[in-house]
Amino acid sequence: MPLSKDEQAKQERYRDARFANQYDSIWQSVGKCVFCDLSEKYVFFEKHGVVMTISLFAYIDGHFMILPRRHVRSTKDLTQLEWDTIREFSYIAKKLIKKVHGVEGMQFIQKDGATAQSTVNDHIHFHCVPFDAPDLMEWRYRKLKYTPLQNVTLYKQARKKIVESDLKFDEKYARPSGMRIVCDLVILNDKRQILLQERQKHLKLSPDYLTLPGGGVEDFSVPLEAELAREVREETGLTLDTRKITLLDSRLSSTVITRTDPHLKATYRANNRFLWNTYLLKDYAETALHPGDDCESLLWLDLEDALAHPRVSDGIRAVLQKVSE
Ligand SMILES: [Zn+2]
Structure with a gap:
C-alpha cells in the first residue's frame, strides 16, 4: 500500500534529520521514553523480551538497534536471559547487515552515561551500525597524557575498586545461569x-x-x-x-x-x-x-x-x- 503524502513526508524527515542537523531539536520535544513506547511497525524480531528495531534517526542506511522491552538503564540490570539474547542478536545482526547491505563490518555500540552522547540514557540500547568507511564516525584524537604502561598501572592501582565492584555485582546483580x-x-x-x-x-x-x-x-x-x-x-x-x-x-x-x-x-x-x-x-x-x-x-x-x-x-x-x- 502506498504511503499517504503526509506519511511519506514524515518518513523523509526521519531519514534526513541527522544529516540536516535537525535531530537535536526533534529529540528535545519528545518527552517520554521512546523505547518503552516503541512503534511496533519498526520492530522486526523479538525473543525473550528483547527486540530488534529500526532506528528512526539512522546514522546510516541499515542502522538498527537491539534493546530490552523492560525499561532498564544498564547492562547490570539485564537478566541473564536478556543478556544471552542480546549476544545472540548481535550475531544475527552482523549476518543480516552483510546479507541486506553487503557490508562486512558492524559497529556494536552501547553508550553508557550522559557524557557518552547517549540521548536516551535511561533505557539501554545497542546500536548495530553497518560500518564500511571511517567517515561515518569521526574521532578527534587528543594528545595523550599517559603511556600504555601508565594506563595499566593506574587501573591496577585501583585494584580495591575492581574487587569491591566485583563483589558488589555478585551481591546485587548476579543472576542464575542463562539456562x-x-x-x-x-x-x-x-x-x-x-x-x-x-x-x-x-x-x-x-x-x-x-x-x-x-x-x-x-x-x-x-x-x-x-x-x-x-x-x-x-x-x-x-x-x-x-x-x-x-x-x-x-x-x-x-x-x-x-x-x-x-x-x-x-x-x-x-x-x-x-x-x-x-x-x-x-x-x-x-x-x-x-x-x-x-x-x-x-x-x-x-x-x-x-x-x-x-x-x-x-x-x-x-x-x-x-x-x-
Ligand atoms: Zn523506557
Missing part, C-alpha cells in the same frame, strides 16, 4: 491417576505432547518449590502444600518448540534447552481443578495408560516410570 529452569509436578491421586494438561494453542509443543502442570522459574528470590506452586496454581487452581512434595527427577533436557515471530510472521521450530526438575505429590484426594490461563484443559489418566499414551513424551514417560516402580 531456563522448569519445574513440574506429577500429581498422583488415590486412584493411581495422574494429571496432565492440554496446552493452549499458542503454547503447543512439537510434537503436540500433553504436559505436567508446571513451568519456567521466573522469580529466583524464592525456593523453586514456591515457583512450582505458583505455576500449578495458575494452571489448575490447586493450592500446593510444598512440604508434601518430593523431588522425583532432575535432568538437562530440551524440547522442540514452534515459535512464531509476530513481526516477521515467521514460524519455525527451535530447540529449547532447560534444566528440568519434576516433583511428586502422592495420595492426592481429588477435588475439582480448573484449567487456568496457560492451559486448555486438564485430564486425569490412569498411570498405566499415561505410560503408553502416544501424546506423552519420552521425558515424561521416563519420570512416570519412576512413579510406577
Whole structure:
C-alpha cells in the first residue's frame, strides 16, 4: 500500500534529520521514553523480551538497534536471559547487515552515561551500525597524557575498586545461569491417576505432547518449590502444600518448540534447552481443578495408560516410570 503524502513526508524527515542537523531539536520535544513506547511497525524480531528495531534517526542506511522491552538503564540490570539474547542478536545482526547491505563490518555500540552522547540514557540500547568507511564516525584524537604502561598501572592501582565492584555485582546483580529452569509436578491421586494438561494453542509443543502442570522459574528470590506452586496454581487452581512434595527427577533436557515471530510472521521450530526438575505429590484426594490461563484443559489418566499414551513424551514417560516402580 502506498504511503499517504503526509506519511511519506514524515518518513523523509526521519531519514534526513541527522544529516540536516535537525535531530537535536526533534529529540528535545519528545518527552517520554521512546523505547518503552516503541512503534511496533519498526520492530522486526523479538525473543525473550528483547527486540530488534529500526532506528528512526539512522546514522546510516541499515542502522538498527537491539534493546530490552523492560525499561532498564544498564547492562547490570539485564537478566541473564536478556543478556544471552542480546549476544545472540548481535550475531544475527552482523549476518543480516552483510546479507541486506553487503557490508562486512558492524559497529556494536552501547553508550553508557550522559557524557557518552547517549540521548536516551535511561533505557539501554545497542546500536548495530553497518560500518564500511571511517567517515561515518569521526574521532578527534587528543594528545595523550599517559603511556600504555601508565594506563595499566593506574587501573591496577585501583585494584580495591575492581574487587569491591566485583563483589558488589555478585551481591546485587548476579543472576542464575542463562539456562531456563522448569519445574513440574506429577500429581498422583488415590486412584493411581495422574494429571496432565492440554496446552493452549499458542503454547503447543512439537510434537503436540500433553504436559505436567508446571513451568519456567521466573522469580529466583524464592525456593523453586514456591515457583512450582505458583505455576500449578495458575494452571489448575490447586493450592500446593510444598512440604508434601518430593523431588522425583532432575535432568538437562530440551524440547522442540514452534515459535512464531509476530513481526516477521515467521514460524519455525527451535530447540529449547532447560534444566528440568519434576516433583511428586502422592495420595492426592481429588477435588475439582480448573484449567487456568496457560492451559486448555486438564485430564486425569490412569498411570498405566499415561505410560503408553502416544501424546506423552519420552521425558515424561521416563519420570512416570519412576512413579510406577
Ligand atoms: Zn523506557
